[in-house]
Structures are given as structure tokens and as C-alpha cells.
Amino acid sequence: MPTPDPEEEQLQNERHELLHQLTEWLETPMLVLGFAWLLLLGIELIWELTPALETLGTTIWVIFILDFLLKFILAPQKLSFLKSNVITLISLVVPALRLFRLARVFRAARAVRGLRLVKVVGSLNRGMKALTNSFGRRGVRYVLALTGVVLLLGAAGMYAFEKDVPNGLHTYPEALWWTAMLLTSMGSSYWPETSEGRVLCFILALYGFAVFGYFTATLASFFMGRDADDPEAEVAGAAAVAALHEEVRQLRADLRKGKETGDL
Structure with missing residues (x-):
């Protein structure tokens, strides 16, 4: 077994430390931009973005790309870095299709809604990372905040996918109510008819199932702790x-x- 080169090992440690410091420096600015990105995506799904908001969204997207490229350059293990950020990478590539007007090529294949689905999932992933940095993983505040983001953005996605379907979700409040019923495992009589809506419904149902189990365990721990005292x-x-x-x-x-x- 070859002996590791001390100089190379030291270089890897220095790159890892630099990457850690860079992540800490950019934590607050990227957190603000992450929430702004989620807000713009919600506006895009429910209404339409104005030219000024489109420019703002493109600017944030470019900043995200520069941040990703810089971290990729500094990452000691680049393959591992890409594997752990696959969803983020995809969510950064998708807006390029719209920026360069390539979505028209796929319109005949009805892939525009699929691109929107990828963008929604990628944005939710970015929102999870932003909230993790804000509240800390596994905290009740973190789970509550994340559930609120999933509820609002998931409802926006369901509305965008199902608003043109007969007997679909024709208003955002209706989609918001439907998503809330899905996350609380109460269900609804409506079943998504578009393929993108069904995929998003499945993802939301999985999240609702996981969160329901989390809150059940939290409540059980609370009552057990109160009985213990x-x-x-x-x-x-x-x-x-x-x-x-x-x-x-x-x-x-x-x-x-x-x-x-x-x-x-």
C-alpha cells in the first residue's frame, strides 16, 4: 500500500480548511439569496415574473453558479463534492434552458412542466440547506420552518401543474388547502392528473409521512418527560x-x- 505524500496531504487539508472558511463567510449572504430565490420561484409559479424580477432571478442564479464553481474548485475531493450536490447542480442547469430560450425545443414534447418540476425540487433542496444553516438540523424550529416552505412552495408547484386540468386546482388557495391536507395525511378527493403533479404529490406525501412521524415522536418524548417529572x-x-x-x-x-x- 503506497505511503501518502505528506505535502499532498497538507495541501488537501489546507484546501478543506479554506473551503470551510469560505462557506462560513458566505453563509449569511447565500442564506438571504436562497430565500429570495424561493420567493421568486413562488411568484413565477403562481403569477408571472416582471422583467425586473426576471433580471433579479437571473442575477441570483449567476451568483449561485459562481458560488458552486468556487466551492468545486476548492473541494479536495471533487467527485464526492459533486455526488453530494447533484440536486443543486441540476437546479442550476435548468434555468439555463430558459435563459437561452431552449425550452421552446422541448415544448412539443411537453417537457416545460418537467423542467419546472426539477426547479421546484432543486429549490426545495436549497431551502432545506438554508434553513439548516439558520436553525440547525433536527430542531423543532427547523422542521416547522421547513414545513412552511414545503407547504407554500409545494402548493405553488401543484397549482402551476394542475391549474389547466379540468376539475383541477384552479386557485392558489385551493392548492394550498390541498397540499396542507396531503402533508397532514388527511388526504383529499382530488388526485393529480398531470405526470409532474403526481411526482410532486409523491414527494410531498413522503415528506408529510416523515414529518408526521417526527412530530409524533416529539410529542411522545414531551409527554414522557412530563410524566417523568x-x-x-x-x-x-x-x-x-x-x-x-x-x-x-x-x-x-x-x-x-x-x-x-x-x-x-
């Missing part, structure tokens, strides 16, 4: 067990003391 609860809590251990220890000390003094 309640001395009158049926199940002995940590405080009660600790008190019992202290009583046993004190009883043993008293017995040992009684033997030494001859009282026992």
Missing part, C-alpha cells in the same frame, strides 16, 4: 429513581454505622 405518575421518572437510589444508599450507610457501634 411528575411524582404522581404511574411510571417512575428519573427523579423518582434517583431519590430511591439515595434512600437505599442512606439505608446502607445507617446499617453499616449500626454494625460498627454495636446497635445491631
Whole structure:
């Protein structure tokens, strides 16, 4: 087995440290741009972007590309970096089709909605990363904020895909209500008719299932913790067990003391 080159290993460590520092420096600006990107995508799906908003969206997209390229250049393991950012890479490539008017080529193949679907999924992925940096992974605030983003943006996507379908989701409030029912596992009598709507519905259903399990576990932990602190609860809590251990220890000390003094 070849011995690793110390100079090369040091260079890899320096590149990794530089990449970490760059990520920390750009965390706040990219967080703001990430939320602005989500807002613009929601406006695009529900209404239409004005020329000024399109220019703003293109500018943010270019900044995202420069950020991705810079991090890719500094990444010590480039293949691993690409594998962990596949969705981000795809979401950066898709807007180029619209920028260069290539979407017209695919219009006959009805791929415009498919490109929108990829953009929605990629934007949700970016939103997840932004919220992770804001609140921290696995926190209740993070899950609540992420669920709000998924609800609003998922409803915008469902509205964009299903608004032209007979008996579809013809208004955004209707799509918002339908998405909320889906995420809470209550369901609805309407079933998406477009292929893109069905794919997005499946993704939203998976997310709703995962979040429902998370909140169920959180509530169970809360009630179990409250019962553990309640001395009158049926199940002995940590405080009660600790008190019992202290009583046993004190009883043993008293017995040992009684033997030494001859009282026992």
C-alpha cells in the first residue's frame, strides 16, 4: 500500500480548511439569496415574473453558479463534492434552458412542466440547506420552518401543474388547502392528473409521512418527560429513581454505622 505524500496531504487539508472558511463567510449572504430565490420561484409559479424580477432571478442564479464553481474548485475531493450536490447542480442547469430560450425545443414534447418540476425540487433542496444553516438540523424550529416552505412552495408547484386540468386546482388557495391536507395525511378527493403533479404529490406525501412521524415522536418524548417529572405518575421518572437510589444508599450507610457501634 503506497505511503501518502505528506505535502499532498497538507495541501488537501489546507484546501478543506479554506473551503470551510469560505462557506462560513458566505453563509449569511447565500442564506438571504436562497430565500429570495424561493420567493421568486413562488411568484413565477403562481403569477408571472416582471422583467425586473426576471433580471433579479437571473442575477441570483449567476451568483449561485459562481458560488458552486468556487466551492468545486476548492473541494479536495471533487467527485464526492459533486455526488453530494447533484440536486443543486441540476437546479442550476435548468434555468439555463430558459435563459437561452431552449425550452421552446422541448415544448412539443411537453417537457416545460418537467423542467419546472426539477426547479421546484432543486429549490426545495436549497431551502432545506438554508434553513439548516439558520436553525440547525433536527430542531423543532427547523422542521416547522421547513414545513412552511414545503407547504407554500409545494402548493405553488401543484397549482402551476394542475391549474389547466379540468376539475383541477384552479386557485392558489385551493392548492394550498390541498397540499396542507396531503402533508397532514388527511388526504383529499382530488388526485393529480398531470405526470409532474403526481411526482410532486409523491414527494410531498413522503415528506408529510416523515414529518408526521417526527412530530409524533416529539410529542411522545414531551409527554414522557412530563410524566417523568411528575411524582404522581404511574411510571417512575428519573427523579423518582434517583431519590430511591439515595434512600437505599442512606439505608446502607445507617446499617453499616449500626454494625460498627454495636446497635445491631
